[in-house]
Amino acid sequence: MTHHPSRESGEPAAAATSKPSPFPGDLPITDELVRQHKVSESEYRTIVATLGREPSYTELGVFSVMWSEHCSYKSSRVHLRRLPTKGPRVIQGPGENAGVVDIGDGFAAVFKMESHNHPSFIEPYQGAATGVGGILRDVFTMGARPIASLNSLRFGRPDHPRTPELLRGVVAGIGGYGNSFGVPTVGGEVSFDSKYDGNILVNAFTCGVVHKDRIFYGRASGIGNPILYVGAKTGRDGIHGATMASDEFGEGEVTGGGKGSESAKPGEEGIATAASLRSGVRSTMQVGDPFMGKLLLEACLELFQLDLLEGIQDMGAAGLTSSSVEMAGRAKNGIDIDLDRVPRRAKRMAPYEILLSESQERMLLVAKRGCEERVLEICKKWELDAAVIGHVTDTKRWVVRATPGFDPLADAKAAGARVAGESVVVCDIPIDILTDGAPVYDRPRVQAARKGGSEREAPAATRFTSPKAGSWGDELLALCGSPNLGSRRWIWKQYDHIVRGGTAVRPGGDAGVVRVPCELGDRVLYKYLAFSVDCNARQVENDPFVGGAMAVAESCRNVVCAGAEPIGLTDCLNFGNPERPEVMEQFARAIDGIAAACRALEVPVVSGNVSLYNETAGAAILPTPTIACVGLLADEKDVLTPWFKREGDTVIALGVRAGLAKGSDPLGGSEYAAWRTGSRGGAPVLDLELEARLQRLVLTLAREHVLASAHDVADGGLAVALAECCVTAPEGQRDVGARITLPAHDASVSTDGADAVSTAVQFFGETPSLILVSVAQEHVEHVLASARKASVSAEILGQTGGDALLVDAAGATRANLQVPLARLRRAREECLTSIVGE
Structure with a gap:
């Protein structure tokens, strides 16, 4: 070469x-x-x-980070263009720090989801903590005060030797930053699979609220306007983090601690060369400070209020480089930066290190001309470092200067080496080549060969072995107590989910709900927002198109089950190496599935993140296009929760029960099939028109206040969903059981063990587009009539009451399960004990 x-x-x-x-x-x-x-x-x-x-050496480093997958999206941009991003509520779609949607009365929701996968695998606590810090900054950079956070986590198999350490560290990092910062974590999801053994996923979501006329953008506007650096001092932590995030792990990096114990540590003296960076991934790790992050938030909100700024950008991936380049690119302007003025905490930092450092809690501001002194005063009040480091130009070039030998932290002689006129240009690059002109690849695609040949194509039920007679209750207990289906209380108990006092529905249900005070003149309006995050990665692996659509459908369905209308989505698209055609095919097809579901449900994608190269030694993760949905409630009284409220209510299934969908393989890709047979394959079926009708129906019923509860049927199927309705009541409320009868139907598969298969399908099949509701007797006929009018199937399954869950499944021979609620709750609560201990 x-x-x-x-x-x-x-x-x-x-x-x-x-x-x-x-x-x-x-x-x-x-x-x-x-x-x-x-x-x-x-x-x-x-x-x-x-x-x-x-x-130059520094310019090579700049191109390296700005053309990385993490910053340029060079392998994904051609496909992302197919996503629906516009709608009547959309104020700002993809391309800014976060998306913005109108929530009425002059206010907007600002939200985004980001990945911090590689850093969290290397250093779980700091990787997760800085992921939370970064997404919080992305939101308040837009002028919004953060009001809620979620997370989506993926770990390797429960018995993998690193899983306990990674789970404990990630959860502690999320809690450590979010709790200290003061934003409630109101929900999330966690899943375990062997395909994440060598590459976990940590996706963080935050939403904030802002007045529509006070939204700020990451643009370097106004020729001659001063550019200010605000926040923590720059150190050597995080150098080449963006490049590392765009690379796969090697064989030696899967056992913990990464490579390179000899690499430079944050703040350590000496030059961090490219060779040392590539030999030691720990030097790419960032270190967060949530207390400084909180000071930065309050300072920025005060600056917004005083109208002193033209633009603002978080120094996230690629630090000062990406923030300044992206701001100039959006405004179609140039920037001139003087590195001598950048606050720093490490001695003898070279331009390469200053520009590529990813030290946390830093912002780049473009102030209105003449307002810089006021900005500096406010930053001083909040005990933040701040300095004017450059200005906006009309050159459309990114020019960076520094003085050789100048070091403000060195001895007096070296510190005084800066002499007017002695600075030299270390970077002089056209803005466009670093932004819109960066490489874009339409990489080769090919459908992956089916593993196992015909075995993969066969319905999962054909590999099913009937459990012993009378043991269906044990099957349910085992599933409810499994790490993928049990309670996440051990996790969310470590998060502050009620700080700020606005959490209306806490973690543990279909969606978190937050009450947001919005000041309008001399009065306060309250907006209610619902949040959910979801992705069934195993279904995406089986069929990327359907799996991508299912992720959208379920995230929206969860929000609807909380009584909210889905108004916007953000995504975090986690895949393997895009240079492998089978991975690129997964990605492209998943995008098409997401787009199809967005169009059917009339909800746009307004922000997001792509995380590629999630693999180790050539072994990719499950394709995981995670979707977070924001919903808006019309009224406080519309709030729904999944648990049964009282005895004597009627339980109704709205939608299609497992086995009734034409062409479906209801056990295919299910948790039950994976547990009982080891089967991962299947043929998921999703009717998007039905899904849209179902969600509209449930939202209408929620607004009519005729439902006592609502809960979607997802992982684990109907029996697990019923168990969750019975035993997820919050502390201080009584669990309520149910007596259910499932009418006989064609299980759509025929085997020698047809009765057992039919029962397994009814109990544990995972066909989508099914919601369980409980209804007082006086509202039953109205719900059934509304379902008929909406062309949605509705079946009365039974009644609530008692201290057990009893389910009878009709068939050639009747099968039933009966489990005391106390055993169900205990099984769910102990689901992570095998990983994290008592």
């Missing part, structure tokens, strides 16, 4: 940069150095052609 195209083409050698760098530690550009920076040969040729010369 040759990285000197000027010499190949016969152009003058003067076109290349040959002058040695004045900054110690800068390395000469070699083939190996370019490879270490994850820049391909063709990409390097583009860099040289654009600059008209070879890049």
Whole structure:
């Protein structure tokens, strides 16, 4: 490979940069150095052609992070364009720090979800904590005060030796940052699978609320306006974090602690060279400070209130580089930065390190001209470092300067080395080539070969073995007590889910609900927002299109079951190596499924994140396109929860019960099949028109206040959903049992064990588009009539009451299960004990 195209083409050698760098530690550009920076040969040729010369060492680092998957989305942009992103409520779609949707009365919800997967696998506590901190900053950067957070977590198999450490560390990190910052964590999801053994997922979501006329954007507007650095000082932590997040793990990185115990630690003296970065991933780790993050929030909100700013951007992935480049790119302007003025905490930092550092709790502000002194005063009041480090230009170029030998933290002689006129240009790059002009790839795609051949194509039920007679109750207890289906109380008890006093529905249900005070003149309005996050990755693996659509449908369905109208989505698209055609096919098909469901349910995607290269030693994670939904309640009285409220209510199934959907394989891809047979394959079926009718029906009934409870049927099927309705009442409320009879129906599969199969399908099949509601006797006929009018199937299953769950399934021979509620609750509460202990 040759990285000197000027010499190949016969152009003058003067076109290349040959002058040695004045900054110690800068390395000469070699083939190996370019490879270490994850820049391909063709990409390097583009860099040289654009600059008209070879890049400097610092410029190579800048291209490395800005053209990484994490920052440029170069493998996904061509597909993301197919997502519906507009709608009557959309104020800001993808492309800003977060999406914004109208919630009425002059207010808007601002929300986004981001991944922090690789950092959390290397250092669980700090990886998860800084993921939470980053998404909080993305939201309040838009001018919104954060009001709720969620998380979506994936870990390896429960008995993997690293799973306990990773689970404890991630949960502690989420709680440690979010609790200290003061934003309630109101929900989330957790799943375990062997395909996450070498690459866990940590996806963090935050929503805030802002007045519509006080939204701020990440734009470097106004030629000559001053650019200010605000927040924590810059250190060596997090250098090349964006590049690391766009790379897969090697064989030696799966046992914990990553590579490179000799690598530079945050704040340590010395130059962090590319070679040292690539040999030690711990040097890419960020360290969060939630208390400084809170000060930064309050300072920014005060600055917003005083109308001193033209633009603002979080220094997240790629730090000062990405924040300044993206702000200039959105405004179609240029930026001139003086690195000598950047507050720092480590001695002898080179320009490469200052620009690529991902030290946390930092913001880049564009102030209105003449307002910079007032901005500095407010930052001082909140005990934040702040400095004017540059200005907006009309050049459409990103120009960075620094003075060789200048170090404000070194001895007096070195600190005084800065002399007017002695600074040199260390980067001079057209803005466009770092933003819209970055590479875009439509990578090859091919459908993955089916593993196991015909075995994968066969319905899961054909591999089913009947349990012993009378043991269906034991089957239910085992499922309810499994790590994937049991209670998450051990997790959410470590989160502050009631801080700020607005949490109306706490974790443990279908969706969290938060009451938000909105000041309107001299009065306060209360808005109620619902939040849910979801993805059945095993179904995505089986059929990426249907699985992607199911993730949207279930997240929206959960919000509807809380009494809210879905008004906007954000996604976190977690996949393996996009250079493998089968992974790219999964990604593209999942995007199409998401888009189809969004159109059917009339809900747009307004923000999101793509996380690729989630694999270790060539083994990819399950494709996991996580979807978070924000819903708006019309009235406080519309709030619904999943648990049965009282005895004597009628239980009704709205939608299609397992086995009735034409062409379905109801046990395929189900938790039950995976547990009983080891089967992962299946053929999920989703009728999006039915799903839309079902969700509209339940939302109408919620607003008519005729439902006592609502709960969607998902992982574990109908029996598990019924168990959850019986035993998820919050502390201080009594659990209520139920007596259920399931009418006989064709299980859609025929085997020698047809009766057992039919029972398993009815109890544990996971066909989507099914919601359980409980209804007082006087409202039953109205609910049934409303369902008929909406063309949604409705079946009366039984009544609530008693201290046990009893379910009879009709068939050639009747099968039943009967489990005391106390045993169900205990099984659910102890589901993580085998991983984290008592």
